[in-house]
Amino acid sequence: MIEGGTIRYDGHVTKAALIVNANSRSGARACSDAEDLLREMDVPLHAVHPLRDPSRLLEVVEGAVDAGHDLIVLGGGDGTVSSVVDVLAHREVPMGLLPLGTANDFARTMHIPADLDGACRTIARGHVVDVDLGLCGRNYYVNRASAGLGAAVAEHMSPRLKRRIGPLAYPVATARALRKHRPFTATLEFPEGDHESLTFTDLLQISVANGRYFGGGQLAAQDAGIDDAMLDVSVLRNGSPLRLLSMARELRTGSTTDSSLVTHLRTGKVEVRTDAELPINIDGELVANTPQLFSVASNALHVIAPPTWTDGG
Numbered sequence: 370m371i372e373g374g375t376i377r378y379d380g381h382v383t384k385a386a387l388i389v390n391a392n393s394r395s396g397a398r399a400c401s402d403a404e405d406l407l408r409e410m411d412v413p414l415h416a417v418h419p420l421r422d423p424s425r426l427l428e429v430v431e432g433a434v435d436a437g438h439d440l441i442v443l444g445g446g447d448g449t450v451s452s453v454v455d456v457l458a459h460r461e462v463p464m465g466l467l468p469l470g471t472a473n474d475f476a477r478t479m480h481i482p483a484d485l486d487g488a489c490r491t492i493a494r495g496h497v498v499d500v501d502l503g504l505c506g507r508n509y510y511v512n513r514a515s516a517g518l519g520a521a522v523a524e525h526m527s528p529r530l531k532r533r534i535g536p537l538a539y540p541v542a543t544a545r546a547l548r549k550h551r552p553f554t555a556t557l558e559f560p561e562g563d564h565e566s567l568t569f570t571d572l573l574q575i576s577v578a579n580g581r582y583f584g585g586g587q588l589a590a591q592d593a594g595i596d597d598a599m600l601d602v603s604v605l606r607n608g609s610p611l612r613l614l615s616m617a618r619e620l621r622t623g624s625t626t627d628s629s630l631v632t633h634l635r636t637g638k639v640e641v642r643t644d645a646e647l648p649i650n651i652d653g654e655l656v657a658n659t660p661q662l663f664s665v666a667s668n669a670l671h672v673i674a675p676p677t678w679t680d681g682g
Contacts, residue, residue, distance in 0.1 A: 382440045386416040386433035389444030389469070392423050399444060399469050399485055406486060407442065410493035414442075423449075430456045438462070440673075442492055446470015447512055451652030454502055454509045454670055463671035465492035472653075474582040475511045478595050480678045491675050498678060499668035500595045503579030506661050509669070510651045511595075513583035516643060516659055517574035518543070518550055518605070523650040552607050554644040560662075561638050569632070573605040575641055577663045583652075590633070598667045602634040638664045 387407065389400040400419040407414055415438065418429050430453050433441060443453055444467035457464055467488045468476035479500075482488050502509045513519075522542045530541065555575055556568045569575075578589035578601040589601040606629070642660040649657040 385440040406489040515576040
C-alpha cells in the first residue's frame with residue numbers, strides 16, 4: 370500500500386536493510402548504485418550488506434529481521450531469492466527485489482523491471498502483494514522444482530559459465546546435460562484425490578512449478594499464476610532430438626496440450642517417487658532428492674510489486 374509516497378505494510382517502513390549477493394552476475398557493481406538510488410527515493414536504509422560469501426546469506430537476512438528491519442531489499446538472482454524465502458516465509462516482513470541474476474524468473478513473474486533504477490523505483494513506489502511458495506518437502510521455492518534433466522542442467526550451470534555468457538548458459542548447460550541423461554521411471558500420487566495415481570516410464574524430466582516463469586523465461590503454463598494455490602506439473606518423456614526440440618519450443622510458450630511426449634497436470638499436492646533416487650533442482654540449486662512431497666504454501670511471501678501488478682498473470 371502507498372501512503373504519501375512511502376511504503377506501508379502494517380505501518381510505515383522505518384528500517385530497511387539492503388542485502389546483495391555480490392557473487393550474482395551483476396551484484397558486485399550494483400550494490401553501491403542501488404544504495405544511492407534507494408536513499409534518493411527516500412527508502413529508509415539502516416543497513417547495507419554486500420555479501421561476497423553466499424553461505425552467509427541466510428544468517429544475514431535472519432539477523433536483519435531479528436534486528437527489527439521491517440523491509441528486506443534483496444539483490445540477486447532466483448537462487449538467492451529461493452534461499453531467502455526459507456527465512457521470510459510466513460513472516461510479516463516484505464521483500465523488495467533487485468533482479469541481479471542470470472534468469473530473474475521470479476522478477477519476471479512479479480513484473481519487476483530488470484534495470485536497477487526501475488527496480489528501485491518499484492521498491493519506493495510499489496505495493497505489497499502476497500504470493501504463494503512451493504514446498505519440496507520442507508524446502509520453500511518460488512519458481513520450479515525438477516528431477517531428471519533439470520537437475521542435470523543445474524549440475525552443469527557453473528557460476529563461471531553464467532558470468533561469462535549470461536542467459537546463454539541455459540542452452541549450453543542443457544546440451545551438456547542431455548548428452549549424459551539416463552531415462553527414469555516415476556510414479557505420481559495425489560494425496561488430495563484430484564488425480565488418479567500415475568506411473569510414467571522412459572522419462573526425461575518431471576517439473577513442479579509454483580511460479581509463472583522458469584528456466585530463463587519459459588512459461589509454466591499460459592494461465593499459471595503465483596497466487597492461485599496450485600502447482601503446474603509437467604512430465605516429459607524421451608524422444609528423438611528433433612521431437613525434443615519441437616517439444617521445447619512448444620513448452621516455452623506455456624502450452625498445456627498433452628502429447629506423446631508431454632503430460633500436464635495441475636494440483637495442490639503431489640508426491641513424486643522414482644525408480645532410483647534422483648537429485649531435485651529447486652530454483653537452480655540441488656537441495657533435495659526423490660522421493661518428495663510437493664505442496665503449496667498459500668500467500669506465504671510478501672513482495673513489493675509494481676502498482677499495476679494485481680495477480681500472478
